[in-house]
Amino acid sequence: MRKLTILYTVLLLVLPFIIYGQSTKTPWQSVSTASNSFKSKLSGKTYIIPYTSNGTHFYHHDFLLAKITLVNGEVFEDVRVRYNSYLDELVCFNPNLNSLYTIDKFIVKEFELTSPIHGNQQFVKLKWKDYRSDERYFNVLYDGDISLLVFYKTEEKKTSPYMDKTGYLKDVELVLEESFYILKNDSVLNKFTPKRKSFAELFPENKKQVKQILRKNKIYKYNSSNLIKAFSAFEDAGIVK
Amino acid sequence: MFVLLDMGLFSKAQIYTDEKVVFTTDRSSCVSGDTVWLIINLFSSNPEFSNIVHFQLDTENNKHITKSIIKCEQKKGNGYLVVPDSLSSGIYFLKAFTNFQKYASSAQVQEKTLVVYNRFEEEIKTFKKPVLLDSDQIIRSSNFNIKSSKQIIHPDEKINLSFLIPDSLKNSIADLILDVRLYDPFSDNIVTDFTKTIIRKNNGEPLKEINGILISGEVLNSATSKPESGVTVMLSIADSIPYFDYYFSDRDGKFYFYLKDIGGLADLIIQPAPEPNKSFQIKLFNNFIETPENYLEEITLKNEEAKVIDNILITSRYAKYFNLPEINTNRTFIKPSRFKYPFYGKPTTTVYPREFINLDNFNEISRELLQASRYRERKDTALLSLINFETNDFFESSPFILLNGIPIFDTKLLINRNSESIDRIDIIAEQRCFGDMLFDGVLAVYLNDKSLSWLNNNHNIFRFDYQTVQNPANKKQNKNTSKMEPNSPDFRKVVFWKRLNYNGKKIQNEIKMPHIKGDYIVTVSAVTETGKLLIDTSKITVK
Numbered sequence: 090m091r092k093l094t095i096l097y098t099v100l101l102l103v104l105p106f107i108i109y110g111q112s113t114k115t116p117w118q119s120v121s122t123a124s125n126s127f128k129s130k131l132s133g134k135t136y137i138i139p140y141t142s143n144g145t146h147f148y149h150h151d152f153l154l155a156k157i158t159l160v161n162g163e164v165f166e167d168v169r170v171r172y173n174s175y176l177d178e179l180v181c182f183n184p185n186l187n188s189l190y191t192i193d194k195f196i197v198k199e200f201e202l203t204s205p206i207h208g209n210q211q212f213v214k215l216k217w218k219d220y221r222s223d224e225r226y227f228n229v230l231y232d233g234d235i236s237l238l239v240f241y242k243t244e245e246k247k248t249s250p251y252m253d254k255t256g257y258l259k260d261v262e263l264v265l266e267e268s269f270y271i272l273k274n275d276s277v278l279n280k281f282t283p284k285r286k287s288f289a290e291l292f293p294e295n296k297k298q299v300k301q302i303l304r305k306n307k308i309y310k311y312n313s314s315n316l317i318k319a320f321s322a323f324e325d326a327g328i329v330k
Numbered sequence: 331m332f333v334l335l336d337m338g339l340f341s342k343a344q345i346y347t348d349e350k351v352v353f354t355t356d357r358s359s360c361v362s363g364d365t366v367w368l369i370i371n372l373f374s375s376n377p378e379f380s381n382i383v384h385f386q387l388d389t390e391n392n393k394h395i396t397k398s399i400i401k402c403e404q405k406k407g408n409g410y411l412v413v414p415d416s417l418s419s420g421i422y423f424l425k426a427f428t429n430f431q432k433y434a435s436s437a438q439v440q441e442k443t444l445v446v447y448n449r450f451e452e453e454i455k456t457f458k459k460p461v462l463l464d465s466d467q468i469i470r471s472s473n474f475n476i477k478s479s480k481q482i483i484h485p486d487e488k489i490n491l492s493f494l495i496p497d498s499l500k501n502s503i504a505d506l507i508l509d510v511r512l513y514d515p516f517s518d519n520i521v522t523d524f525t526k527t528i529i530r531k532n533n534g535e536p537l538k539e540i541n542g543i544l545i546s547g548e549v550l551n552s553a554t555s556k557p558e559s560g561v562t563v564m565l566s567i568a569d570s571i572p573y574f575d576y577y578f579s580d581r582d583g584k585f586y587f588y589l590k591d592i593g594g595l596a597d598l599i600i601q602p603a604p605e606p607n608k609s610f611q612i613k614l615f616n617n618f619i620e621t622p623e624n625y626l627e628e629i630t631l632k633n634e635e636a637k638v639i640d641n642i643l644i645t646s647r648y649a650k651y652f653n654l655p656e657i658n659t660n661r662t663f664i665k666p667s668r669f670k671y672p673f674y675g676k677p678t679t680t681v682y683p684r685e686f687i688n689l690d691n692f693n694e695i696s697r698e699l700l701q702a703s704r705y706r707e708r709k710d711t712a713l714l715s716l717i718n719f720e721t722n723d724f725f726e727s728s729p730f731i732l733l734n735g736i737p738i739f740d741t742k743l744l745i746n747r748n749s750e751s752i753d754r755i756d757i758i759a760e761q762r763c764f765g766d767m768l769f770d771g772v773l774a775v776y777l778n779d780k781s782l783s784w785l786n787n788n789h790n791i792f793r794f795d796y797q798t799v800q801n802p803a804n805k806k807q808n809k810n811t812s813k814m815e816p817n818s819p820d821f822r823k824v825v826f827w828k829r830l831n832y833n834g835k836k837i838q839n840e841i842k843m844p845h846i847k848g849d850y851i852v853t854v855s856a857v858t859e860t861g862k863l864l865i866d867t868s869k870i871t872v873k
Contacts, residue, residue: 114726114727114770115603115727116730116767116768116769116770117562117576117603117767118768119766119767119768120562120576120578120765120766120767121578121766122578122580123766124576124578124765124766125577125578125586126765127537127544127586127588129669130575130576130673130764130765130767131765132673132674132675132762132763132764132765133675133762133763134675134760134761134762134763135720135760135761135762135763135768137720160669161590161667161669183763183766185766186763186766186768188763188768190763193669193671193675193676195669195670195671195676196669
């Protein structure tokens with residue numbers, strides 16, 4: 090009985106101490122014949138969806154199948170992706186690792202996908218210098234001698250305090266904003282404010298014709314779909330080649 | 331002579347279902363140590379086709395002597411094959427193929443004989459010539475009306491050569507080559523081009539090599555010497571932006587790597603992922619084909635033939651004395667294309683130890699300079715882990731450690747490194763994936779010494795010098811002389827060898843004859859769009 094008491098006491102004293110040792114996990118433990126490929130390997134940083142995101146960090150509502158083209162010309166079909174407009178990163182799903190990762194931007198040239206809400210979309214990576222990055226993903230709305238691009242950015246905006254779904258008190262909400270850009274042949278990106286005056290500045294020789302086209306097509310609001318409609322009409326009229 | 335036997339590589343009506351290589355050489359015979367030049371045409375009905383052609387020189391019983399890998403552009407290529415200096419006199423066989431052909435069923439390749447005279451032989455009286463069945467041989471002769479501007483030609487004199495493609499062929503010429511060289515009565519009367527079917531030995535990857543080459547090998551269990559399946563084999567090429575790839579060995583223990591945009595002599599580091607209680611060997615395959623053996627019969631050379639061969643050997647020796655411009659075999663390694671950053675991504679931080687005080691070992695370096703790391707030495711190993719900046723906690727397992735871009739799994743190689751030996755250290759303090767490999771952080775140490783001499787004592791890392799795609803050659807002066815003397819004699823055996831631009835009209839070329847007197851053979855080779863090789867020859871004499 091006394092021996093049992095001593096044994097239990099020792100166990101109670103030892104139990105709280107957690108022993109640390111290095112894991113025997115290896116980098117190649119998920120590699121199999123399914124991993125073999127003669128193409129470059131897609132690389133990136135492991136991504137964990139923040140518990141507070143509520144899906145609002147993403148532009149797309151769900152993971153979609155995309156075609157990704159790398160800067161070296163290689164094409165990867167049917168990669169499950171979701172564009173994170175908060176980080177301006179493309180989040181991909183690796184089925185062999187069963188995990189998400191943000192694909193390295195420096196290897197991506199462009200990606201294309203079909204969204205049930207937005208239809209066919211092509212995103213290209215272009216140079217852009219600001220304090221956060223030197224490259225951004227832009228959605229190509231119209232592609233020609235003059236291309237119309239849009240940059241989606243999810244920003245935090247101050248609001249009055251509220252309780253979110255997880256029960257935390259918050260005073261910010263995530264809002265998706267669109268910024269439009271024009272890309273000309275000289276590869277210079279210029280910000281484009283979607284209003285009638287901007288069109289006149291873009292096509293100074295055809296100001297009158299531009300106004301007529303906008304009026305004829307009843308384009309009064311300058312959202313993405315109307316901008317595509319406007320540029321298509323300009324192309325038909327021979328203003329944009 | 332107008333003979334056209336439609337026994338070419340393709341029938342007229344055939345649409346190519348396979349790839350086919352048609353090639354010509356600048357000579358029918360050579361002296362050991364010579365460079366044989368090649369002009370290549372590729373044929374394929376598929377919009378996507380290989381542009382890498384493998385050339386091999388074999389004996390009659392498939393013993394491989396040497397090899398070249400040549401890259402083609404728009405289905406045409408130029409290259410060379412250096413015949414080893416020590417090769418014995420005899421008849422050898424040049425074969426050309428693409429990797430896709432090697433594994434395609436019933437693929438046929440062109441074989442061409444090459445007669446080699448060993449430069450150290452004094453007198454050659456007997457030789458062997460191939461015995462070929464009529465059905466194997468392809469004789470494609472045509473009449474191109476070859477004419478010379480002069481009948482009597484003196485050494486060092488310029489002449490004009492002209493020829494005309496018949497109207498019936500005008501619209502079907504894919505390539506046209508003019509060759510003027512010293513006539514060899516022996517080799518020029520036995521040289522044949524013929525087709526052979528590749529003997530398929532092992533199943534492999536019928537990959538179309540486009541701007542890249544397929545490297546294959548097998549991993550063997552050291553204890554049993556048998557191929558081992560299910561081993562992750564890693565390939566590295568050391569550099570400031572290192573190349574890295576992996577392959578999971580198949581059920582036959584084989585692995586494959588496809589290296590794009592590579593050239594020259596590559597220093598490949600291949601290692602199997604370590605497994606407890608197991609060691610492996612790596613065997614790398616050279617990409618050769620086997621074709622049915624050729625039979626040779628011994629014949630006695632005629633006096634005229636033996637005399638010309640003697641002259642060829644003497645000319646070759648004199649050419650060396652007078653420093654004839656030699657080919658510069660450019661083996662500079664052209665690295666495979668990579669991205670802006672290494673495979674492990676943009677570093678979280680890079681440390682340059684030279685910017686700090688000198689630290690004697692890696693323990694001190696990690697403590698003083700590597701803020702995101704935890705380093706513990708135990709006996710003669712070290713345990714290392716990095717902070718995960720996403721979670722602000724240490725990773726449970728050790729990072730992927732690289733030394734000069736080569737993965738290492740024995741931390742002993744790091745322990746005694748001091749600041750002076752290290753150029754930079756890249757730290758990636760995040761979990762990274764590379765395909766299906768997952769790294770709990772990466773620590774890449776780049777040494778000032780790029781020689782990789784530290785690999786010598788490591789039994790799990792295998793190093794190979796692998797000849798990849800041939801770099802374009804540059805003709806240069808012999809390195810033992812400052813420059814060619816203007817009055818040096820011209821001992822060229824091949825006077826003219828060029829792919830011509832054909833515009834449907836009569837072709838004329840001015841050629842300066844060398845100082846060697848004797849007969850020269852003018853060969854016009856036309857490759858048709860259906861892959862037929864048509865040849866016409868004419869002789870001219872320098873007196």
